[in-house]
Structure formats: C-alpha cells, structure tokens
Amino acid sequence: MMLNEKYEKLKEYLLSLESVAVAFSSGVDSTFLLKAAHDVLGDKVIAVTAQSCSFPKRELKEAEVFCANEGIKHIVCKSEELEIDGFRHNPVNRCYLCKKEFFQKIQVIAKENNIKNIVEGSNTDDNGDYRPGLQAVAELGIKSPLRYTGLNKAEIRELSKKIGLKTYNKQSFACLSSRFVYGEEINEEKLSMVDKAEQLLLDMGFNQIRVRIHGKIARIEVCEKDFPKLIEKETREKIVPKFKKYGFTYISMDLQGYRTGSMTRTNA
Numbered sequence: 001m002m003l004n005e006k007y008e009k010l011k012e013y014l015l016s017l018e019s020v021a022v023a024f025s026s027g028v029d030s031t032f033l034l035k036a037a038h039d040v041l042g043d044k045v046i047a048v049t050a051q052s053c054s055f056p057k058r059e060l061k062e063a064e065v066f067c068a069n070e071g072i073k074h075i076v077c078k079s080e081e082l083e084i085d086g087f088r089h090n091p092v093n094r095c096y097l098c099k100k101e102f103f104q105k106i107q108v109i110a111k112e113n114n115i116k117n118i119v120e121g122s123n124t125d126d127n128g129d130y131r132p133g134l135q136a137v138a139e140l141g142i143k144s145p146l147r148y149t150g151l152n153k154a155e156i157r158e159l160s161k162k163i164g165l166k167t168y169n170k171q172s173f174a175c176l177s178s179r180f181v182y183g184e185e186i187n188e189e190k191l192s193m194v195d196k197a198e199q200l201l202l203d204m205g206f207n208q209i210r211v212r213i214h215g216k217i218a219r220i221e222v223c224e225k226d227f228p229k230l231i232e233k234e235t236r237e238k239i240v241p242k243f244k245k246y247g248f249t250y251i252s253m254d255l256q257g258y259r260t261g262s263m264t265r266t267n268a
Contacts, residue, residue: 001150007159010149011040017117017143019044021110023103024074025055026063028153029121031167032160033146037119038072046113047072048106050079053191054176058199073113077105081177082186090186092132094177099133103140119143124152171208172260179212193218193247200242204235208258216249221258 001009014020014037022034024047038045049055049063060076067074079102081087087097106118120137123146137144146156153172160168177186179194190213197211197218206226212219220239222230229235230253243251 003155003158006149006151006155007036010036010145010151013145013148014119015040017041017119019115019117020143021045021106021113021115021118022047023106023118023120023142024049024063024067025121025173026059026066026167027121027173028160028167028170029123029146029156031066031165032156032163033119033121034066034072035070035160035163035165037145038070043073044115045072046109046115047074048109049074049076050102050105051076052078052080052082053188054081054186056176056195056199059173075109075113077102077109079105081175082188088186090177090180090182090184092182093135094182094186095131095133095175096136098175098177099136100140103136103142107140117143119145122147123156124150171202174260179210181212181214184213184215189247196246197243197248200239204238206230210258212254216247218243218248218251219254220252221254221256224257227253227257 019041020037022030022037022045024030024034026049034045034047047063047067049060051060064074064076081098081101084097084101087094091097103118110118120142122131122134122137122144126134127147157168176191176194180186180190194211194213198209201209201211201220201222206222206229208223210221212221220230240251
C-alpha cells in the first residue's frame, strides 16, 4: 500500500470511531495521530497527557503548546507511576502496570467528556519489541490506529513532514523509568538525576540520547556520529561536573551507542 493510501486509510478509520481521546505524549507518533484525528473529527477529539515525575517537564510543555496552537481540548491527568503498587521495584512488567493505570484514568475522562473511543500511538515497529504496555492496550480495548493502518516510524516521520509537523525529526523518547535496569528501585531522586542529565545533553546539541542509570553510574548513549563530540575535552569538562552535581559518581560512554531497548537486552 502506498504511503498516501495508508494516510487516507488512517483518516477513514479515525472518522469511523466518531470521537476519540488521544493518549498524547507530544512525541512523534502521538502528535501525528492527534493531528490526523483532529483534522477529521474536529472538536470530537480531546488530548490527554499524563503528568508524573517520569515525564519531563519539557515534554509536558510541548504538549500544552501544541494543543493550544491547534485549538485542541487538552486534559493533563496526574498519573504518578511511583504510587502504583510494585512499580518502584521496577519489575519486568513495569510498563504494563503504568499503561493500565493511565488508560483506566483516560477511560474515566473519556466517559466524562462523552468520548466513545480511546486511541494511542504505537506503530508497527513496536510489534517486534518487548512491549508489555501493549498488553494493557489489548486488555482495555484501546485502539491503535497507526498499527491498524500499517504505519511504521519512518513513514510517520515522512507524513509528519508532509503535513507540516515540527515533530517529524524529533528524537525518539520513552518514559524516564525505561533508563533503569529491571529490579533496581525507581525513585524521585534517580528520575530527577536522569532527567537533568538528559536535558543537559539536549541543551548541548545532542539529539538522540539516553542516560541509563546503574546505581550511581551514568551510562551515556549517543548516536555513533556524535561519538567524537562526546569525547572532546571541552564537552567532557562540561558534562562530568554537572553529572556529579546531579548525584552520579561515575560517568561512562556506551561504545555501542544509542539503541532502543538496551535495558531489555541487559536483563534478557
């Protein structure tokens, strides 16, 4: 199926849902999905964003600005994962616990706003990875229009650019809790350490990054093309004292570079 045909199929599917609440993180996928839904359904669309210590303030701000600019009703829902029983212990089904709690809250919000369906932004690239959150999506009857239409991440970026979304080249993002090895306690202090460390790297001009946390050790992942910049003396002299101020004792560079799911493979 041609890309334009997939896009038309997506819009037709969204139209058939009549009204939707979009789980909106301001990432590439959910922004594209929200835009497409709003284009075909207008004020029968609402966006719901979770506010928690594992969701960076910059992402929440971007979500608020996008919805304000597009004229989309935006509801910020407090969804603190650390209050979920067992979540702090970082079990292998951590994402399932989080997604289930969040989507159940969206279900309440949708009912209060007379919205018939809830949609989320996973794409076909998510099918082959370990995604326990998709179990919650299936159990609760949440719709996944991008997967239904057969769209992958590259195609979503291409379509996003075509329809004028600034997020077409935005770095991929995942909840800050994904920076922890399974079994290591997740707490507010460590989440803040990771958030500050990643924000510093973004402010320094690095694009696709992760700061994985192992106790007090920071393991920095950047794209291979950014290796030379990361190891420059001037760069290291900025990073090391800041990271130590945030609470890290040792700061390391991952020689494999940025990759999704590295914590999953570590625990496999």
